[in-house]
């Protein structure tokens with residue numbers, strides 16, 4: 001389990017990554033409604049949704065330390 | 070300096086027009102234009118094979134890689150005619166020119182013939198959530214592990230990732246180097262384990278853009294790379310030289326008829342529309358204000374075409390292609406915006422009606438183009454970034 005570094009919610013990484021389809025040439029597709037993630041300074045962070053991700057991206061340093069990857 | 074085409078070139082243009090009249094039916098066009106969102110279908114591949122049989126794809130590429138060793142101007146003529154009906158056979162925008170310039174022999178042998186045959190298509194994985202105009206700030210990492218690299222990171226607006234066979238992407242290979250100097254380019258299949266695609270829907274998604282919309286892209290994507298293992302041989306150019314290879318590739322990718330035509334097909338459409346329609350017994354083409362406005366747009370469109378031909382000519386003669394592609398990438402999209410706005414003034418409120426609405430002109434194509442025209446000023450290098458390149462490369466100003 002990861003923590004959303006913005007709101008602190010528990011995030012199931014597997015669910016955020018869960019494959020819901022496949023592109024025409026075989027890449028996994030995921031559901032845009034599910035939680036999302038962001039690769040920042042060499043680490044993956046997970047979010048409950050786009051709102052938290054956008055807040056994080058606007059000011060990552062103010063959230064790092066509050067959550068885990 | 071000779072602006073005229075030779076009799077042979079005029080003959081080639083006529084041959085392409087005859088071919089189109091015979092082979093590009095409305096059903097083929099509909100499928101070809103759907104390809105913008107769904108990739109190539111069967112009809113398109115058949116048409117493409119017929120075009121390839123005539124030796125019209127990759128004309129300027131070397132014969133040893135499936136091209137014709139022909140002239141870029143011939144290629145331009147074929148591209149211009151086919152792009153007008155929505156069929157893009159130019160390999161500008163394909164990644165081909167960069168592979169030819171910087172690829173290993175193995176990469177050239179593998180990719181170029183397949184790009185020409187349409188069996189390989191690349192999604193461009195450059196932009197990231199916080200690296201767009203400032204692309205060199207990208208965070209995706211590629212770490213060497215024996216004969217492989219392991220890639221982690223995220224890309225935004227990977228437009229054709231949902232139907233491309235391969236990705237052409239940038240990753241940081243040296244996080245300690247100055248930001249332009251630690252980047253490399255990788256080419257690998259989309260079905261490599263660890264690649265995940267997630268849709269992003271654009272303003273053209275609903276209702277879907279009708280046939281003839283030049284910027285009808287309804288879907289782009291976010292693409293995630295999580296512990297994606299690729300062989301070191303998938304690197305294009307030398308390690309940490311990706312910034313320069315990528316910039317050169319983007320610059321070469323801008324040379325071609327299709328980019329110019331994206332912006333000026335609308336001018337051609339409105340000219341046809343005003344000539345073909347009558348209201349209360351009068352054609353809009355008789356109205357002095359309409360004529361004046363359209364003539365003005367048309368003059369601008371010719372500037373786009375001349376800029377494109379100049380770029381083609383410089384590359385054809387092996388000249389130093391520095392700021393010209395960037396200048397074109399400012400003029401053409403901004404002309405496209407001015408044109409769609411002008412058309413919307415000519416058509417009045419009907420110009421606002423989208424596909425499927427009662428009263429929409431030509432299924433809403435002008436309205437969809439009005440929305441879409443703004444995309445072209447952002448993607449493939451925004452107009453602000455392009456102006457900066459003109460200032461630096463064309464006018465010798467320092468980096469801003």
Ligand SMILES: Cc1cc2nc3c(=O)[nH]c(=O)nc-3n(C[C@H](O)[C@H](O)[C@H](O)COP(=O)(O)OP(=O)(O)OC[C@H]3O[C@@H](n4cnc5c(N)ncnc54)[C@H](O)[C@@H]3O)c2cc1C
Nearest residue numbers: 193194195196201202226227228444447448449450451453
């Ligand atoms: C429909 C669409 C399709 C795309 N397809 C692809 C694709 O297939 N692959 C890919 O890699 N990318 C793609 N892109 C991404 C595109 O290249 C970027 O959107 C573009 O580079 C701008 O980056 P950004 O969106 O992060 O904007 P930002 O970098 O946040 O810039 C926002 C605005 O500010 C301007 N600006 C930024 N810095 C400066 C400055 N220093 N001086 C003056 N103005 C500045 C920019 O020009 C822009 O207008 C696509 C974009 C769109 C809209």
